[in-house]
Amino acid sequence: VVSGVLDRIRGVVGPKGFIDEPEALAPYLVEWRGLYRGAAKAAVRPASTEEVAAVVRLCAEAGLPIVPQGGNTGLVGGGVPFEDGESIVLSLARMDRIRAIDPLNHTITAEAGCILADLQKAADEHDRLFPLSLGAEGSCRIGGNLSTNAGGVGVLRYGNTRDLTLGLEVVLPDGRVWDGLRALRKDNTGYDLKHLFIGAEGTLGIITAATLKLFPKPRQVETAFIALRRVEDVMAVFARARAASSDLLTAFELIPRFGLEISIKHVAGVSDPLAAPYPWYALLEVSSSQTETSLREALEAFLAETIEAGLVADGVIAASGAQSQELWRIREAIVMAQNHEGGSIKHDVAVPVSRVADFIIEASEAVARRLPGIRPVAFGHVGDGNIHFNLSQPVGMDTKAYLAHWAEMNRIVHDAVAARGGSISAEHGIGRLKRDELRHYKSPLELELMARVKQALDPGNLMNPGKILAPEGSQNGRRAAT
Amino acid sequence: VVSGVLDRIRGVVGPKGFIDEPEALAPYLVEWRGLYRGAAKAAVRPASTEEVAAVVRLCAEAGLPIVPQGGNTGLVGGGVPFEDGESIVLSLARMDRIRAIDPLNHTITAEAGCILADLQKAADEHDRLFPLSLGAEGSCRIGGNLSTNAGGVGVLRYGNTRDLTLGLEVVLPDGRVWDGLRALRKDNTGYDLKHLFIGAEGTLGIITAATLKLFPKPRQVETAFIALRRVEDVMAVFARARAASSDLLTAFELIPRFGLEISIKHVAGVSDPLAAPYPWYALLEVSSSQTETSLREALEAFLAETIEAGLVADGVIAASGAQSQELWRIREAIVMAQNHEGGSIKHDVAVPVSRVADFIIEASEAVARRLPGIRPVAFGHVGDGNIHFNLSQPVGMDTKAYLAHWAEMNRIVHDAVAARGGSISAEHGIGRLKRDELRHYKSPLELELMARVKQALDPGNLMNPGKILAPEGSQNGRRAAT
Numbered sequence: 001v002v003s004g005v006l007d008r009i010r011g012v013v014g015p016k017g018f019i020d021e022p023e024a025l026a027p028y029l030v031e032w033r034g035l036y037r038g039a040a041k042a043a044v045r046p047a048s049t050e051e052v053a054a055v056v057r058l059c060a061e062a063g064l065p066i067v068p069q070g071g072n073t074g075l076v077g078g079g080v081p082f083e084d085g086e087s088i089v090l091s092l093a094r095m096d097r098i099r100a101i102d103p104l105n106h107t108i109t110a111e112a113g114c115i116l117a118d119l120q121k122a123a124d125e126h127d128r129l130f131p132l133s134l135g136a137e138g139s140c141r142i143g144g145n146l147s148t149n150a151g152g153v154g155v156l157r158y159g160n161t162r163d164l165t166l167g168l169e170v171v172l173p174d175g176r177v178w179d180g181l182r183a184l185r186k187d188n189t190g191y192d193l194k195h196l197f198i199g200a201e202g203t204l205g206i207i208t209a210a211t212l213k214l215f216p217k218p219r220q221v222e223t224a225f226i227a228l229r230r231v232e233d234v235m236a237v238f239a240r241a242r243a244a245s246s247d248l249l250t251a252f253e254l255i256p257r258f259g260l261e262i263s264i265k266h267v268a269g270v271s272d273p274l275a276a277p278y279p280w281y282a283l284l285e286v287s288s289s290q291t292e293t294s295l296r297e298a299l300e301a302f303l304a305e306t307i308e309a310g311l312v313a314d315g316v317i318a319a320s321g322a323q324s325q326e327l328w329r330i331r332e333a334i335v336m337a338q339n340h341e342g343g344s345i346k347h348d349v350a351v352p353v354s355r356v357a358d359f360i361i362e363a364s365e366a367v368a369r370r371l372p373g374i375r376p377v378a379f380g381h382v383g384d385g386n387i388h389f390n391l392s393q394p395v396g397m398d399t400k401a402y403l404a405h406w407a408e409m410n411r412i413v414h415d416a417v418a419a420r421g422g423s424i425s426a427e428h429g430i431g432r433l434k435r436d437e438l439r440h441y442k443s444p445l446e447l448e449l450m451a452r453v454k455q456a457l458d459p460g461n462l463m464n465p466g467k468i469l470a471p472e473g474s475q476n477g478r479r480a481a482t
Numbered sequence: 483v484v485s486g487v488l489d490r491i492r493g494v495v496g497p498k499g500f501i502d503e504p505e506a507l508a509p510y511l512v513e514w515r516g517l518y519r520g521a522a523k524a525a526v527r528p529a530s531t532e533e534v535a536a537v538v539r540l541c542a543e544a545g546l547p548i549v550p551q552g553g554n555t556g557l558v559g560g561g562v563p564f565e566d567g568e569s570i571v572l573s574l575a576r577m578d579r580i581r582a583i584d585p586l587n588h589t590i591t592a593e594a595g596c597i598l599a600d601l602q603k604a605a606d607e608h609d610r611l612f613p614l615s616l617g618a619e620g621s622c623r624i625g626g627n628l629s630t631n632a633g634g635v636g637v638l639r640y641g642n643t644r645d646l647t648l649g650l651e652v653v654l655p656d657g658r659v660w661d662g663l664r665a666l667r668k669d670n671t672g673y674d675l676k677h678l679f680i681g682a683e684g685t686l687g688i689i690t691a692a693t694l695k696l697f698p699k700p701r702q703v704e705t706a707f708i709a710l711r712r713v714e715d716v717m718a719v720f721a722r723a724r725a726a727s728s729d730l731l732t733a734f735e736l737i738p739r740f741g742l743e744i745s746i747k748h749v750a751g752v753s754d755p756l757a758a759p760y761p762w763y764a765l766l767e768v769s770s771s772q773t774e775t776s777l778r779e780a781l782e783a784f785l786a787e788t789i790e791a792g793l794v795a796d797g798v799i800a801a802s803g804a805q806s807q808e809l810w811r812i813r814e815a816i817v818m819a820q821n822h823e824g825g826s827i828k829h830d831v832a833v834p835v836s837r838v839a840d841f842i843i844e845a846s847e848a849v850a851r852r853l854p855g856i857r858p859v860a861f862g863h864v865g866d867g868n869i870h871f872n873l874s875q876p877v878g879m880d881t882k883a884y885l886a887h888w889a890e891m892n893r894i895v896h897d898a899v900a901a902r903g904g905s906i907s908a909e910h911g912i913g914r915l916k917r918d919e920l921r922h923y924k925s926p927l928e929l930e931l932m933a934r935v936k937q938a939l940d941p942g943n944l945m946n947p948g949k950i951l952a953p954e955g956s957q958n959g960r961r962a963a964t
Contacts, residue, residue, distance in 0.1 A: 104717045104836035105867070106724075149670050160668065163645070178927055183834040185866040186642065187905035188631050188681055189920055190912055190950050191932045195677035199670055216725035235586045242588075243698035246730055246770040288728040292783045293775035301774045352665040354586035384667040385587070423669035430672055438671055445660055449939070450673045456938035457931070468672050 002041065005062040009044055009088070012054040017094065019043040028069060028089045029080060036077045036432065039085030040067065047094045049169060049177060049208045055090060056206065057175030065462045066090050068202035070112065070144025073136035075348075076431030078201040078467050079144065087465075092143045095208060098122050106214040107166060107183045112143025112207050119212075128214035131158035143207050149199035151427035156383040157250045157287075158215065161198065167211035168194045173204070173458040183211045196453065201429055202464040204457045216289035221250075222299050223285050223324035226306075226315035227278035231256075232357045233311045234282060238383055240311070241284055244302035248295070251285035252383030253331050254356070259377050262392075263333035266340040270333050273326070274314050282382075283331050334379055338392055341375070343399040345409045347389040349417045350426035356382045360389070363416040367391055367409055371402075386426040389413055414441060430468045439470065484523065487544040491526055491570070494536045499527040499576065510551060510571045511562060518559045518914065521567030522549065529576045531651060531659060531690045537572060538688065539657025547944045548572050550684035552594065552626025555618035557830075558913030560683040560949050561626065569947075574625045577690060580604050588696040589648060589665045594625025594689050601694075610696035613640035625689050631681035633909035638865040639732045639769075640697065643680065649693035650676045655686070655940040665693045678935065683911055684946040686939045698771035703732075704781050705767050705806035708788075708797035709760035713738075714839045715793045716764060720865055722793070723766055726784035730777070733767035734865030735813050736838070741859050744874075745815035748822040752815050755808070756796050764864075765813050816861055817872075823857070824875040825884040827891045831899045832908035835867040842869065845898040849873055849891055853884075868908040871895055896923060912950045921952065 010018040019025050020042040028043040030036070041064075046052045059066050065087035069079040081087050092113040100109040103126045110119050116137040123130035132145060134152030144150075146168070150161045158164065167182035180194055197205055228234055231254075238252050257279050263270045286295050299317055306312040318324035338344045351359045364376040373394030380388035391409055393402035414424045418441050430438050439447065451469055454461070465471055492500040501507050502524040510525040512518070523546075528534045541548050547569035551561040563569045574595040582591040585608045592601050598619040605612035614627060616634030626632075628650070632643045640646065649664035662676055679686055710716055713736075720734050739761050745752045768777050781799055788794040800806035820826045833841045846858040855876030862870035873891055875884035896906045900923055912920050921929065933951055936943070947953055 102834065102836050104721055105834040106721070107834070149674075151668055151670075155668065162674070172927075172931075176927055178931065179925065180928070182903055182905070184832050184903070184905050184908075185835070186633055186637065186832040186863075186868045186908040188633075188907050188909055188911045189905055189916075189924065190681075190928075191686075191935055192631075192644070192677055192681055193928065193931055193935075195674055196935075199672075199674055204673075216721075216729055239586055239588070239698075243771045244774070246728065246772050247698055248728055289725045290728050290780050290783075292726070292780040293777075295775075298772050298774040301772075350666050350668040352584065352587040352589070353667070354584050381668075386668045421664055421666070423664070423666050423671055425670050426666075426668040427670055429670045434671075442671065443661065445654075445658055446662070446672075446675065449654075449660065449675055452938045453673055453675075453678075453935070456934045 002062065002064065005058055005064055006042055008058050009042070009055050012058070013044055013046050013051055017045040017047060017051070019045065028072070028091060031077050031080045032072055036080050038081035038083050040081040040087055040089045041085065043089040043091055045091045045094045049171065052090070052171045052206055052208055053175050053177050056171050056173065059088065059462060060174050060460060063460065063462065064088060065465050067464050068092065068147070068206045070141035070147070071115065071136065071139045073140040074144060074148060074431060075428040076433040078148065078429055078431030078464070082466060090206065092141060092208070099209060101126050102183065103128055105183055107211050108214055109181060109209060109211045110142055111209045112141060114142045116140050116142055116145060123214050124217070127217055129217045130212065130214055132161055132164060142210060146198050146207050146210055147200065147202050148429040151386070154250055155381065156252060157248070162195065164213045165194060165198055165210055166213060168197055168207055169209040170197050170205040170207050173460060173463050181209060181211050196457070199429070201431060201467050203454060203468055204463060218287035219289055219291045220295050221285065221287045221324070222295045223283070223318040223327050224299055224303065224315055225273050225327045226282050226284065226303065227274055227313040228280040228282065229278060229313050231280050231360055234280065234382060235354055235356055237282065237306055237311050238353065240306055241302060244305070245286045245298060248286050248288055249284060249383065250287045251283065253283040253380060254382040255281040255283060255331060255334065255379050256377060258375060259334045259337070259379050260330060262337035262341055263330055266337040267333035269326070270330055273316050276314070278313050283327060334377060338377060338390060342393040342397070343402040345391040345403065345406050347410065347413045348426050348428050349389055349413065349422055349424060350384065350386045351417060351420040351422035353382070353385040355420045356385060356387060359416055359420055359422070360387065363389060363413050366412050366416060370408070370412060371405060373397070410437065432467055435468060435470060484544065484546065487540055487546055488524055490540050491524070491537050494540070495526055495528050495533055499529060499533070501525040501527065510554070510573060513559050513562045514554055518562050520563035520565050522563040522569055522571045523567065525571040525573055527573045527576045531653065534572070534653045534688055534690055535657050535659050538653050538655065541570065541944060542656050542942060545942065545944065546570060547947050549946050550574065550629070550688045552623035552629070553597065553618065553621045555622040556626060556630060556913060557910040558915040560630065560911055560913030560946070564948060572688065574623060574690070581691060583608050584665065585610055587665055589693050590696055591663060591691060591693045592624055593691045594623060596624045598622050598624055598627060605696050606699070609699055611699045612694065612696055614643055614646060624692060628680050628689050628692055629682065629684050630911040633868070636732055637863065638734060639730070644677065646695045647676060647680055647692055648695060650679055650689055651691040652679050652687040652689050655942060655945050663691060663693050678939070681911070683913060683949050685936060685950055686945060700769035701771055701773045702777050703767060703769040703806070704777045705765070705800040705809050706781055706785065706797055707755050707809045708764050708766065708785065709756055709795040710762040710764065711760060711795050713762050713842055716762065716864060717836055717838055719764065719788055719793050720835065722788055723784060726787070727768045727780055730768050730770055731766060731865065732769045733765065735765040735862060736864040737763040737765060737813060737816065737861050738859060740857060741816045741819070741861050742812060744819040744823055745812055748819040749815035751808070752811055755798050758796065760795050765809060816859060820859060820872060820874055824879070825881040827873040827885065827888050829871040829892065829895045830908050830910050831871055831895065831904055831906060832866065832868045833899060833902040833904035835864070837902045838864050838867060838869060841898055841902055841904070845871060845895050848894050848898060852890070852894060853887060855879070892919065914949055917950060917952060
């Protein structure tokens with residue numbers, strides 16, 4: 001039966017859209033860091049919404065599960081198949097057209113396979129900004145960004161992918177197409193269905209296109225690097241920065257002294273921009289689409305005022321684009337630098353912005369109690385309450401022995417997150433990697449509600465089964481296969 | 483059976499929370515403009531989430547439908563019961579506490595019955611802005627704002643109620659309580675359930691509390707009134723205003739000459755701020771939380787530049803708070819002034835921002851073809867693509883005869899909206915008033931998806947049945963009763 005279906009699918013997408021040669025198929029099966037290596041009957045690459053719909057219809061009839069895949073740059077294994085080989089991968093990569101740009105409406109409509117950088121470029125060519133920006137932007141695809149509600153740089157000002165979305169086109173699990181490609185700022189006509197599909201990691205349907213918000217292009221950007229005596233001051237400084245900048249902050253990133261030190265040590269071109277050492281730093285960016293009044297003046301006043309108030313110890317405002325890049329280099333060097341310090345156990349968590357400091361202090365103490373000498377590097381988008389709480393191994397410890405503590409450290413850190421009403425996955429999603437951790441921290445009622453939504457939209461459980469939610473009747477995964 | 487349930491409900495909420503005396507009950511049954519006069523077995527006023535949960539549990543057991551009600555200021559009849567008298571009204575009015583304010587997290591947590599103005603005041607007392615603002619703010623309640631995804635003034639800058647919401651507490655149709663009161667900017671842990679309940683008009687559960695975003699308080703506000711030669715220029719002017727103001731626009735309101743004229747004629751204190759008449763005007767407001775640099779300078783440069791470009795004919799920037807109020811008075815006087823011009827057939831619609839002008843032109847021509855002499859007053863939040871397309875009757879026509887054209891005019895206007903991918907309810911929701919119109923314009927597939935969500939969360943159809951969606955098996959309403 002399955003081979004008959006596969007033949008019919010091949011008939012829909014043509015030979016260019018159907019990959020089952022093991023070598024050609026391999027890249028579709030492997031999580032890009034090698035965390036998971038799955039199997040699939042084929043990778044199917046439809047070229048249009050109609051082809052996606054036809055493929056999904058055939059799969060629905062045959063009970064063949066589908067793993068939707070974008071740029072395969074996800075961090076939780078959501079876009080790769082399980083090892084059982086019972087599903088197909090449906091890649092959106094060929095659907096990479098920009099369907100429309102409407103500068104006066106400040107919107108762009110793009111197909112799911114459109115690469116994020118191409119979307120940014122198209123907006124730029126029309127004198128507009130598409131603000132979603134993240135490390136993988138040269139290869140991730142907007143459908144994946146939507147399905148994971150991607151964050152990245154600029155969330156502080158412009159919001160997550162969800163906040164940037166006005167409308168969606170979705171192929172439903174039965175192969176019908178929901179045309180929800182609205183380009184409206186206001187629409188109170190019943191349930192807002194788009195929010196179901198955004199962040200659902202392909203478990204409720206396949207997003208094939210989206211209408212997204214654009215913004216005026218920044219004409220002024222100012223960057224500052226400020227030093228703090230105590231991490232407890234960081235959120236008061238942030239609140240003042242919001243007010244002092246007319247809420248035009250596009251970044252507010254926390255950096256610990258240890259992060260700066262290892263960056264200086266291991267990464268070329270990084271230096272300490274300040275004369276004396278301080279335990280904590282913040283990197284601020286402010287931007288504006290007008291040039292009539294100066295952001296720099298406002299930033300200088302903010303710095304003077306917070307130093308006067310004793311909240312900020314010292315600081316520098318970049319005098320040029322080159323100097324701004326140097327400051328950003330510190331922030332960007334941290335992850336690379338950590339690789340040189342042995343094993344790193346990572347967390348992508350969020351807490352209320354007001355709880356960032358006490359979370360960092362308590363979680364750092366808790367992991368050190370368990371493993372003396374462990375070196376926390378708490379950094380990241382604290383303006384969003386989002387902390388990359390990465391733990392470098394104790395000096396001299398065996399790396400493998402250290403990494404064996406991964407689950408244990410996760411539990412300690414996530415307990416501290418949960419105690420503050422936080423999130424164990426701020427940006428990256430759940431996928432396969434955090435599915436069981438989610439079952440530990442989400443209330444049974446919320447898991448039940450999610451399962452009811454899944455059941456309502458995908459009663460056959462054919463859309464990316466076993467991601468986010470474990471299938472019904474299973475305690476630990478997707479039947480025996482996981 | 484029902485009277486037994488009512489007794490048990492009375493036992494839960496106490497005599498102060500249970501109203502079945504006809505006179506005391508009456509205000510809960512009547513839409514505030516008198517559009518609908520319903521009936522109910524009682525109005526129940528729980529004082530806590532636990533009491534709401536207990537009441538809902540009893541109703542679920544007995545199959546007793548519930549109409550949740552906030553401030554009863556809605557505009558589509560969503561909060562009042564049908565005439566059949568088979569339901570209870572559940573008023574959230576006694577749950578009016580502010581549970582928490584966290585200025586550093588820029589959040590406030592309030593119970594559903596909290597009056598919007600009280601929420602604004604509480605934020606203000608902590609040097610923060612809660613930006614949701616609308617005409618009924620002195621009596622509407624935040625639970626109703628959430629359930630209708632209220633818009634109002636300030637959406638342009640701060641978004642709809644949906645965009646202001648970080649977390650919800652909801653009593654589900656079976657009486658269990660979903661604690662989704664998160665205060666996080668980032669949380670990618672599965673389906674975002676809060677978006678189901680926001681804008682659902684009480685049909686999926688009862689919102690009992692919410693955690694909402696706060697913002698830095700504005701310290702500078704500038705208002706301008708500009709004249710346009712052609713309505714076609716309005717959106718280009720808007721796009722330039724966004725860029726020239728660093729996207730700090732808090733209002734961009736369209737006003738037609740006829741609207742200004744009737745306001746001058748009928749409302750005291752309104753005058754033409756410009757020397758010569760022009761066919762169209764826009765009212766702009768820009769605000770900022772910092773005082774270091776001047777918004778006024780940016781606004782003056784914008785005005786000079788758009789006049790130079792031939793897009794703006796003339797304009798004035800308010801020199802004082804009093805002058806700003808005079809300019810706003812023009813905008814606010816329009817509805818009142820229209821009342822003096824006989825019958826008005828109203829529409830609350832949205833189109834893509836780039837389609838505002840061609841919508842206004844085409845819809846105005848279409849209604850005039852059907853009814854020569856009809857006087858369109860197209861005004862409102864065009865920065866959101868939201869147009870209050872109100873039609874004053876032809877001079878001298880009998881008002882009753884004119885208003886008999888209501889449904890016919892709706893159809894003409896809504897067809898022009900639909901042709902542009904617009905919304906037939908931008909701000910006000912669907913409720914009872916627009917339910918059948920929704921069935922005409924939404925795709926059957928989208929209605930089906932909405933019904934599946936409803937079925938998944940409220941299988942007994944006890945939560946505000948017959949609002950937004952007609953019940954299954956019914957073609958035209960809630961069984962025979964409607």
